[in-house]
Amino acid sequence: MATDSSTLIGKSVRELRALLTSGSVSAREILQDHIQHIERFDPELGAFNCLTTHLAYEQAEKIDALVKKREPLPALAGVPVAIKDNICVPGYPATCSSKILQNFVPPYSATVIERLGASGAIIIGKTNMDEFAMGSSTENSAFAPTHNPWNVKKVPGGSSGGSTVAVAAGFSTLSLGSDTGGSIRQPASFCGVVGMKPTYGVVSRFGLIAFASSLDQIGPLGREVEDVATCLQVISGHDKRDSTSLPFCLPTQSETLASGVKSMRIGIISELSGQGIDDDVRCSLKQAGETLQSLGAVVDEVSLPNSKHALSVYYLIATAEASANLSRYDGVKFGLRNQEADDILSMYFSSRSDGFGAEVKRRIMLGTYALSSGYYDAYYKKAQQVRRLIKQDFDRAFSQFDLLICPTSPTVAFELGAKTADPLQMYLSDIATIPANLAGIPGISIPCGFSQQRLPIGLQLLGPALADSKLLAAAYAFEKATQFHTVTAPVLTASAKH
Ligand code: GLN
Secondary structure (H helix, E strand, C coil): CCCCCCCCCCCCHHHHHHHHHHCCCCHHHHHHHHHHHHHHHHHHHCCEEEECHHHHHHHHHHHHHHHHCCCCCCCCCCCEEEEECCECCCCCCCCCCCHHHCCCCCCCCCHHHHHHHHCCCEEEEEECCCHHHCCCCCCCCCCCCCCECCECCECCCCCCHHHHHHHHCCCCCEEEEECCCCCCHHHHHHHCCEEEECCCCCECCCCECCCCCCCCCEEEEECCHHHHHHHHHHHECCCCCCCCCCCCCCCCHHHHHHHCCCCCEEEEEHHHCCCCCCHHHHHHHHHHHHHHHHCCCEEEEECCHHHHHHHHHHHHHHHHHHHHHHHHCCCCCCCCCCCCCCCHHHHHHHHHHHHCCHHHHHHHHHHHHHHCCCCCHHHHHHHHHHHHHHHHHHHHHHHHCCEEEEECCCCCCCECCCCCCCHHHHHHCCCCCHHHHHHCCCEEEEEEEECCCCCEEEEEEECCCCCHHHHHHHHHHHHHHCCHHHCCCCHHHHHHHC
16 A cells, blocks of 8 residues: 555556656555555445456556566556446456446457557456447446446436546546547546547547447546546557558657647637536636637637537437447347247347347437438438538638637536436437537547536537647646646545545
């Protein structure tokens, strides 16, 4: 255990690195403190599906051996990272929080996991999520919901709720989530942390269990922009095992992060900043615009007229792709199989009926319908055409502005159970995040305020494709100019109190 009373919980990548290099703590001690913190507080929050303790100690040992030999430490040496349960870590279940994959143990590693390993990160556990990443509250997990560390009666957002709570509660320094329509950014805003969806193709999807392949992207979550930037640097880059992986590298973040927002032109998206947005959220957005202006940016309004179609387009494209991707779960090759069925057809039917939850079934049915013969042109093809219009709106906006801003979510975290009976209300939670997935552009959510009930509010910044570094630089400048990220969920400091 760490010898001082402050514990090692809540430290940044930079701080952990300094402690390791000076020899004042070992990677093993960092890990032990985090595991103890998880054991104490996760029963109430439910961030983890399982811990990867054996792997974590193996990785920590390697780092301590490097320190002992005084060898240079890689970028994430000794840093605990939590992994969403739809990303394959060999030897541990990858359940997607679904009964159908409850016993699936992948024999191979996702590219991001290999890259984290090579950078010295400590994989600490697999995190809870909405089943197959379909949802906005982590209540669609087949196992149990995850709770918001700011107020356990509230949802943490989703679908990467477990990964988000892991960083917000101090269970890990960083985590990975996946974002198909907002699943990294929306929970980041609900839990007061930083979450980024990179440009589509910047991070390899190899080893990410597919939901909607043309939208899915893995991305980092952390408590500080610098940590998120370091993690993105580590996990990004071309991968020949993902055919949609882009053949470039991002510029080195440490060189670009401090470049600021001076003379940047920043557009506030009018359609996503007015009607339907909570007063508290609107007020924080206004202040955020003023802060960016005071830092030297030129802030003005911009219109994305087709963004009003984004939700409808998303629920056709995402469900269509999901229905195809999820057809592989038939009880034969993966996961759950009904043993009692008399013949193969009834085995398929009953395995899928028992294995999938209600929301996943709803999506499969919607998607299968949209793709069925006679309807394809009217739904899937039409949706792809409108998707193009949405992308063109962004192209037009980025010819006048460097970056765009809007709230990450129209509301702060809502009560558990508040939206489970009404899927449409749940879907509306992603109204501001979905357009970026449809256009393939990068987006980041950073803390920008608190509601009257003391719940975090997130600011979303969007940039043109491949402007990931510029986005991080603007987020970093905003973070340095404000104090919101320094106010943390009470559990983060709870281990330090005794
Ligand atoms: N909440 C959205 C959905 O339910 C987005 C999910 C995601 O990004 N994985 O589809």
